[in-house]
Amino acid sequence: MLVEKYPEEVKAIFAKYPVKRSAVMPLLYLAQREEGYIKKESMQEIAAMLELDVTEVAAIVGFYTMYHDEKAGKYRMQVCTDLPCALRGADKFLENLCENLGVKVGETTPDGLVTVESVMCLAACDKAPMFQLQDGDKVTYYENMTVDKTMELVEALKKAQE
Amino acid sequence: MTHILLRHRDIPDLKNIEVYKKNGGFASLKKAVTTMQPKQIVEEVKASGLRGRGGAGFPTGVKWSFLPDTIWPHYVVCNADESEPGTFKDREIMESNPYQFLEGVAISCFAVGAAEGYIYLRGEFYPLAQQLDACIAEMEKQGYLGGKLFGTEASIRLKTHLGAGAYICGEETALLESLEGKRGQPRLRPPFPAVYGLYGKPTVVNNVETLTNLPYIIEHGAAGFRQFGTEKSPGTKIFSLSGNVERPGNYELPLGTTFRELIFTHGGGIPDGRKVRAIMPAGASSSIIRVDDETFDKVMDTPMDYENVQAVGSLLGSASVIIIDDTHTMAWVIAKTIEFFKHESCGKCTPCRDGNYWMLHLTQRIHKGQASENDIKVLDSVAAQVYGKCLCALGDFSTMAVRSAIERFPEDFDKKVKA
Numbered sequence: 001m002l003v004e005k006y007p008e009e010v011k012a013i014f015a016k017y018p019v020k021r022s023a024v025m026p027l028l029y030l031a032q033r034e035e036g037y038i039k040k041e042s043m044q045e046i047a048a049m050l051e052l053d054v055t056e057v058a059a060i061v062g063f064y065t066m067y068h069d070e071k072a073g074k075y076r077m078q079v080c081t082d083l084p085c086a087l088r089g090a091d092k093f094l095e096n097l098c099e100n101l102g103v104k105v106g107e108t109t110p111d112g113l114v115t116v117e118s119v120m121c122l123a124a125c126d127k128a129p130m131f132q133l134q135d136g137d138k139v140t141y142y143e144n145m146t147v148d149k150t151m152e153l154v155e156a157l158k159k160a161q162e
Numbered sequence: 163m164t165h166i167l168l169r170h171r172d173i174p175d176l177k178n179i180e181v182y183k184k185n186g187g188f189a190s191l192k193k194a195v196t197t198m199q200p201k202q203i204v205e206e207v208k209a210s211g212l213r214g215r216g217g218a219g220f221p222t223g224v225k226w227s228f229l230p231d232t233i234w235p236h237y238v239v240c241n242a243d244e245s246e247p248g249t250f251k252d253r254e255i256m257e258s259n260p261y262q263f264l265e266g267v268a269i270s271c272f273a274v275g276a277a278e279g280y281i282y283l284r285g286e287f288y289p290l291a292q293q294l295d296a297c298i299a300e301m302e303k304q305g306y307l308g309g310k311l312f313g314t315e316a317s318i319r320l321k322t323h324l325g326a327g328a329y330i331c332g333e334e335t336a337l338l339e340s341l342e343g344k345r346g347q348p349r350l351r352p353p354f355p356a357v358y359g360l361y362g363k364p365t366v367v368n369n370v371e372t373l374t375n376l377p378y379i380i381e382h383g384a385a386g387f388r389q390f391g392t393e394k395s396p397g398t399k400i401f402s403l404s405g406n407v408e409r410p411g412n413y414e415l416p417l418g419t420t421f422r423e424l425i426f427t428h429g430g431g432i433p434d435g436r437k438v439r440a441i442m443p444a445g446a447s448s449s450i451i452r453v454d455d456e457t458f459d460k461v462m463d464t465p466m467d468y469e470n471v472q473a474v475g476s477l478l479g480s481a482s483v484i485i486i487d488d489t490h491t492m493a494w495v496i497a498k499t500i501e502f503f504k505h506e507s508c509g510k511c512t513p514c515r516d517g518n519y520w521m522l523h524l525t526q527r528i529h530k531g532q533a534s535e536n537d538i539k540v541l542d543s544v545a546a547q548v549y550g551k552c553l554c555a556l557g558d559f560s561t562m563a564v565r566s567a568i569e570r571f572p573e574d575f576d577k578k579v580k581a
Contacts, residue, residue, distance in 0.1 A: 016321050016323075018361065019342065019343075019361055021342060021343035021344075022323075022341060022342055022343045023343065024343040025323070025324065025325070025326060025340070025343065026323075026324065028326070029324065029326075050343070059345060060343075060344070060345055063328065063345040063346065063508075064285070064325070064326035064327050064328050064345075064346075065326070065327035065328065066285045066286070066326040066327035067326055067327075082247040082446070082498065082502055083247050083248070083405075083442075083446055083484060083495065083498040083499060083502070084247055084248045084404040084405055084484050086498055087404070087405040087406055087484070087485075087486065087490070088404075088405070088406075088410075119327075120245075120247070120329065120502055120505055120506060121245055121246070121247040121248075121249075121329070121446075121502070122286050123244045123245065123249060123250040123252075123253050123284070123286070123287075124250055124253075125247065125248055125249075125250055125402065125404035125405075125410065125482075125484075126250060126402070126403070126404050126410035126411045126412070127410075132286055137288070138288060139285070139286055139287075139288040139289065140289070141286075141289075
């Protein structure tokens with residue numbers, strides 16, 4: 001239960017808005033923090049807190065691309081392949097990265113560490129190739145990347161896991 | 163020139179509140195709250211000619227004056243959803259010059275009588291939201307936000323809100339829906355947000371860069387602001403330069419600076435001795451400007467302001483200038499832009515939702531060289547049927563690159579038709 005796990009944060013979220021429905025997005029991030037995806041039970045709990053139908057909450061999860069309702073790798077490596085990044089070699093970068101990791105776009109490495117995804121513009125067009133690493137409710141940008149640098153990062157993430 | 167918005171490039175560590183204060187920080191907010199009437203500020207901003215930097219270029223002061231005095235409370239919502247492919251200016255402002263930005267938000271709150279302001283950031287800006295939260299807490303601690311501001315009755319509180327990955331939330335009514343805890347889908351207008359905005363109350367929605375101009379306008383007055391830029395497009399603008407240039411990045415320059423100066427003087431020209439073939443001055447939403455031997459000088463000498471970019475067949479928008487060199491075909495470019503719009507269409511209006519689905523199939527088929535001549539006509543016709551038929555501008559935007567590419571680069575499409 002979110003209320004039991006993060007009582008102070010839940011309270012702070014509710015205090016932020018005059019209408020409680022506005023709390024739905026920050027609450028969903030909270031629900032996603034630990035396992036990187038939002039479980040049915042969490043959606044039910046949030047729906048009950050906000051007096052919404054669970055379908056409405058699920059519709060919000062489905063609408064926004066940063067919410068996930070299925071388990072993936074611990075980290076989602078989301079490479080921007082939009083036009084400005086593509087002009088600076090993002091498509092080739094993604095292809096080579098996938099080859100090096102031995103996965104296709106959308107797949108997870110066998111150790112369950114990284115899911116590679118292709119995403120839309122991340123407001124870092126001048127520093128392509130780039131990607132963001134989504135870890136639960138946290139996001140970190142990695143810019144001006146090469147495949148070698150990315151593989152080093154993956155190694156470091158792997159070590160940190162052990 | 164010295165910077166007004168990107169001052170952190172001249173003053174190291176400007177994101178430290180003490181450094182910001184030593185460099186005149188919060189003097190404008192204090193001046194506004196303690197010596198000016200809200201209406202006076204609105205008039206000053208109107209006189210400055212400041213136009214919305216999010217893309218539409220609507221006069222900011224005029225927008226503010228639409229809020230009715232009969233319905234309360236009023237809200238200020240800052241649009242920090244920056245998601246147009248090619249735009250990365252608001253991020254730099256908030257990252258490196260956060261207090262000037264927040265001072266601007268606070269001034270706008272005072273000007274329209276809003277006790278609360280929300281800053282809606284795209285979800286990917288999670289670390290930025292954390293930094294802004296810390297800045298807001300520091301401002302409250304030092305008496306630059308909160309109740310009884312500078313000993314007056316004024317009270318201003320600011321809060322951040324994170325989106326979760328949806329380009330459409332940069333559209334102001336979709337943003338308000340999202341902030342209310344719903345799917346980010348645009349509202350039917352009228353009523354406009356100035357009358358019926360956040361929680362059904364009068365609301366001003368302004369872009370980050372727009373608001374960051376306010377401390378300067380309060381300090382130097384409308385005339386001081388007008389010393390930069392042109393008569394109809396005063397002030398400086400941050401141009402986000404990307405694509406095939408030597409030095410991509412943000413450049414703050416007076417409105418009316420030419421493409422030539424931006425691309426060659428600041429951007430260092432095109433790498434590997436290649437040529438500019440096309441320019442998209444307003445990101446993926448642009449009509450594509452054709453550059454060839456015949457039009458090169460005319461395009462390069464065009465001043466980048468709201469009026470003149472229109473004269474060469476495009477729009478300035480948020481000034482996210484994407485440079486495309488002569489190794490790329492427009493068939494590929496529009497396949498890329500449509501992939502974006504197909505993904506980002508919110509699905510509310512049928513022409514945009516289904517139109518982009520069909521445009522995606524057609525542009526990909528054309529790009530792969532599997533199209534018939536008729537496919538290109540169908541693509542143009544689908545785009546024409548999307549344009550002007552949706553609740554918000556996303557539908558229109560999705561057609562800009564497609565239609566201009568077909569019209570202005572016919573040879574790229576002739577080559578793609580299978581024999």
